[in-house]
Amino acid sequence: MEEKRVRVIEIKKSVFENNDRQADQLRQELREKGIFLLNLMSSPGSGKTTTLTRTIEALRGRFRIAVMEADIDSDIDARKIAALGVETVQLHTGGMCHLDAGMTRQGIEELTSGHIDIAILENVGNLVCPAEFDTGAARNAMILSVPEGDDKPLKYPLMFQVCDVVLINKMDVLPYFDFDLERCRENIAKRNPKAKVFPICAKTGEGIEAWAEWLAQQAGSF
């Protein structure tokens, strides 16, 4: 398996005032090209990159996948993903706390390795700002990890409202935290009754298959 080189893109602030319109336009263009864009959001340290690694392994061979890694400064995550042999562009946000549709488009335009079925945007680690900006993705996903607590849907409502799916990660450490999975499901449902919820452990691979199957279905019919 050939490790891909990570290209680093210095993202410029969008010049467009109307992000929603730009997002709808990008979504439409991606649909026409057959590229399913997933926007993956979470707090810092919830396990986005490990989850992404597992997801890529689960879908390898069925879909051609590319990844855009938004990171304020480092390229730690991008190098991990590129090591899987997946085309990866690193979007340096220069301190910006989120990506909008214009920035996402800059990333998409850098994906040059031929046809892509699924493009995954690993957004900046932040439960607040990324929820406010439509990136043009077909679906929004978020990860909440067990150590963060089951009350997060009450405290960061918008993030849970905009997500189609919530992955509850680090299920292996459930015995060591005051985290009640049923209460968490109820709190998520208060914000977003339609959200799909998958408990997973990216470290061990537990639960990844069900989530990857859901993603495959979405990518196959969007």
Place this chain on the structure above:
Amino acid sequence: MEEKRVRVIEIKKSVFENNDRQADQLRQELREKGIFLLNLMSSPGSGKTTTLTRTIEALRGRFRIAVMEADIDSDIDARKIAALGVETVQLHTGGMCHLDAGMTRQGIEELTSGHIDIAILENVGNLVCPAEFDTGAARNAMILSVPEGDDKPLKYPLMFQVCDVVLINKMDVLPYFDFDLERCRENIAKRNPKAKVFPICAKTGEGIEAWAEWLAQQAGSF
């Protein structure tokens, strides 16, 4: 111990363009009034409120403490702190991802219970935006919890650069995570060689005394 009522303040966006100047002015005014303002920052779910509870218990009787709880929407944290009998104002940021000096001033002006020695601002749970805005605090503190990972200083550099002290929380779960305390100290030092580092466990109280003593020293001579 009488539980305090939580007052809720709807924070307005600052009209001031020059936040740094406003922050310096607020810092100067607070110094003249003898109020030590601590700005406490972290990711969602790192244990800010539990740490704050332990810190208040450790300093109770020596300092008159008041708390400003920034929260996007809920009042869960503010009610926990008010239950300690400490004056607490809830700053509703209305979706905003950080506090600046103008917003902090709105909170300070709502603290009405007589002289305060230490005012603690629990900032919005976010490792990105709060680092960019000087609140006017005398000192900046942050919490990094073990489950978030020891690489966070590399990935969220500005937050570590602006903090005088880093509390490493949830030390009780160290055996269950790939977190190397020494590597974390090295990563923090790369960003900010002057930062004080205190490993703590807010849940059990481990390490709180050393941190509270440092805080008492700072508040006694700022």
